[in-house]
Amino acid sequence: MDSTCAPLLPNGLGAATNLGTIKEEIKTKADAIVASTIPDAAPLQNFLALTRAGDVLYQSTAGTRQLGSSEPLRFDDMFWLASHTKILGAMALLKCIDMGLIGINDSVLDHLPGLAKEEVRLDPNDPSSATQPRVGDITVRNLLTFTAGNAYPVVDILAALNPETIVTDPKAFFPTNESVYEGSHAANPNQIWRYGAEADYSGLLVEALTNVSLGQFIRTNLLDPAGVEAKDFAFTLDSEQRARLVGQHVRVSPDMLIPRAPIYDDANIKFESAGAGGFGTINALGLALLPLINQGVHPKTGERVLSSELVAQMFTPQLSGDEVENGLNQPSQASNDGGVLFPGTPKQWGLGALLFPEGFETGRGKFTLAWAGFTNVNWHCDIEKGVVMLAWSQEIPQDDPVYNNQTRYPIERVIYDAIGNSFF
Template sequence: MHAGGRTAVEPDSAPMAEDTQFRIASVTKPIGAALTLGLVHEGLLGLDDPVTEWLPELAGHRVLTAPDAPLTSTVPAVREITVRDLLTMRSGWGVIFEPTPLQREMARQQVSPGPLTPPMTGDEFVARIGALPAACQPGAGWLYDTSMDLLGVALERATGTSLARLVADRITGPLGLASTGFRATDPARLATAYLPGPDGLTVLDPPDGMFAAEPTFRELSSGLVSTAPDLLRCFTALADGGAPILPAASVEAMTTEAITPAQRDQGVPILGPGLSWGLGTGVEIAAAEPWQAPGAWGWTGGTGTTVRVDPSRELVGVLLTQRGMAGPQDGFDSFWSAVATA
């Protein structure tokens, strides 16, 4: 474990410490997947259950005739969306890079994926998504992010329990992760978050900002705050077979490629070389970079965080920074290369 630098760019800011908290952004997704698969293992829901049982706002949803079609050019969905569709990012809603009518309307409705939590409740988020046509049929295409937020609301409704309590009871409690949750336990320990730009770094969220209070919308896609020791403990538990939060078979299912080659190609702008998608986490399928290895898995967060499990090297690595990513491929190759070499 190594902590370097300071918690903010100001020279009088506190030095970084091992227990400094970070907004881990999309590193939340594998933790959310583990939570979901634990509920599946206990029979509280099934991977192939239609989510309209808990998200009736998505019942009878429409699908665009083409991803760039006008919002009025739609056809009925050929089937209902399932829990598996949400874990595999195949609901039909998500990140759209091209300037399409759906992309513009998602931005107008404030439901586009981004670095901070949408300013609404989870119920309102689902309602706004359900009122929009999907870009593709359920299970047909890979679109990043939105599915996991829909899943989080589904889990709350399916169990009658808040996402914060589910995470506490089923993930952080059993593993003893005292510094992981949907808000900073002590804002004084929370590092300032920055975004890079042409004129340098700008503040995305200060320590007393959005993550200093209970959120109105707990995002399963990107809502957690955590520390390096907590994440090492969590992902090491999963790497060692999943106990006490998951059986080994569930970890294997989670970390096995679950999308088609065509869907993987569709996701390349986000996934990058050598990487595909399992159930809520990235999975490596080829050594496109020297540090990669088929069978390794993990994910990165847009706020500058990354976690990777590499069974071939018997390692679990965590890097938490406060510099947000400038784009999907503004990644951590140099860090993972150094780790693999070591």
């Protein structure tokens, strides 16, 4: 683990003395960006920025529920979260630690016999490679830091798809069964950071430890204490939620987006995927993330969701120098083009998500925690400046540079420029 520590949580509102003026400045400039770029840079967008106290700093809704539709997007529409679900899975496993059900350095293999049996590829990048027995234990920390050595079978499946099929075939193509996570490992534990199936195993571990479904555990221990209504998050949609489900899209060129049928079929799930299986509203996820910049306590409900000690560890670099150099600074399946994530930007991994120890070019503060979903559903928790920010669309491939550079990042810059030194 890196010895660098995350910043201490600022006390109170800091220098922010006129929230109304800041909000007005943000709204004028950010609304202009949205109006000039949606639906060209992205088919649709819900955007939400919350202060540490849980007050809305900026929110907007733009576009229709799918290209070609006349029905406007709504703020309470349901989005497929894809890997945005991972942070909820991580928080759920951390809650199990708080409950005394397991320790962060405890082995998980007795609880996950399927994981215990998996072997390691001789060629880490070849799913069909010959294998050999795993060397080394796998702990809770390994799952939360993506250092267990897991490959990501679902990404291998997606990479093998015909691009024409992705665009034109109306059938869902994202797996909803064990093929998401089951398969040979890319490395032995504690060798590298690699984007793999660890998050799904985290969810399976929560179920093994608690004997309740992942969705029910998240509902009871994370969402209810955050004031999130039951209708605004699910792994399987009921008829009312499905009526609010936003349509999905594929970018086929920098200037062309095509609508398509749902990528993930929630009606046919075989397990509740902590890695990619959630559906929710942007407000629900914003509320759920607020405890992370408040030492584990929800600012609106007053409920403690996680211990302050574990929250501090989430924002503390967990990887060794070798794990960073041989993992985070290497080409990754998590990037848009298979290249290095955020090249040239200092990176680390906390417990459950990517860390930016020196912040990010848009103005994010030091040790901001962040990740995103396959369909360009993005979030970050800025513990230094006291902001939770979510920028959601529904298109693939992930981390779309057109959307990022024309809409998402310009709005971020507007928000951070307006905040200045008035940290919340």
